[in-house]
Amino acid sequence: MGDRIGSGKEVILVYGNDLRNCGDSEFYKYLRKNYRNVSTKGIFSSCPWVYINLKDKTFFPGIPGIKITEAFHGHAVTVDEFFSIEKIYEELKGKFCRNRKVKDIYSKYKGKDVFVFNKERFDCDEGAEVARQLIKERELHEQLEKERVFCFIELDKEKILQREFILLKSEETKNLLPSSGIYDGMLQQQSIPGDEYYKCKVEFTDTEIIIRTDGYTNGPDYFENLKIYRHD
Numbered sequence: 001m002g003d004r005i006g007s008g009k010e011v012i013l014v015y016g017n018d019l020r021n022c023g024d025s026e027f028y029k030y031l032r033k034n035y036r037n038v039s040t041k042g043i044f045s046s047c048p049w050v051y052i053n054l055k056d057k058t059f060f061p062g063i064p065g066i067k068i069t070e071a072f073h074g075h076a077v078t079v080d081e082f083f084s085i086e087k088i089y090e091e092l093k094g095k096f097c098r099n100r101k102v103k104d105i106y107s108k109y110k111g112k113d114v115f116v117f118n119k120e121r122f123d124c125d126e127g128a129e130v131a132r133q134l135i136k137e138r139e140l141h142e143q144l145e146k147e148r149v150f151c152f153i154e155l156d157k158e159k160i161l162q163r164e165f166i167l168l169k170s171e172e173t174k175n176l177l178p179s180s181g182i183y184d185g186m187l188q189q190q191s192i193p194g195d196e197y198y199k200c201k202v203e204f205t206d207t208e209i210i211i212r213t214d215g216y217t218n219g220p221d222y223f224e225n226l227k228i229y230r231h232d
Contacts, residue, residue: 004060010054012086014079023196035058037061042061051069072097084102152225155167155225164210181231187213187215202228
């Protein structure tokens with residue numbers, strides 16, 4: 001796996017509590033916008049760290065139980081420290097490692113295990129409060145959404161190749177689903193580095209479920225399921 005992300009001084013290992021939020025993490029949003037994900041394994045909430053190649057502009061999320069590659073100085077840095085290093089790298093390129101500020105960042109971690117920031121493993125406080133707040137907000141959102149959803153349909157990894165997609169009702173669902181009406185819905189797309197969600201409109205007829213969305217794809221990603229919401 002190391003050959004996909006490289007190794008050595010231009011690969012920075014970054015740890016952040018907010019990375020436990022996976023695709024919803026602000027840092028991963030930044031990485032997706034400015035770097036390319038070279039992993040095919042997705043993002044794990046149990047691994048709030050990521051390898052970043054400054055030269056190749058690539059990143060590789062951590063995987064449970066696997067050391068992906070050798071990182072610069074063999075120690076993780078915080079998200080804030082990464083942004084400082086990134087700025088210096090953009091100015092100095094390969095000479096960034098000689099910079100006094102970069103040396104100072106890593107000097108305080110000298111002799112410590114890769115994820116020990118103070119005295120214990122994973123004792124990085126940066127973003128902890130933000131992470132707790134995001135988790136609380138996500139739990140509230142999930143509860144509210146659960147109360148709104150009246151129907152959940154597995155799509156069996158359907159590809160949606162146009163704005164309008166039709167599912168035929170089975171004999172079992174004909175009696176369970178509305179025979180008419182238009183409802184708001186949400187499509188979940190299986191993708192890398194993380195799942196994406198697209199709003200849609202769902203129209204019922206006696207025999208069909210008609211899905212209309214701008215989230216159709218010609219790529220390798222598939223839609224896994226469909227949530228349909230109650231009318232307000």
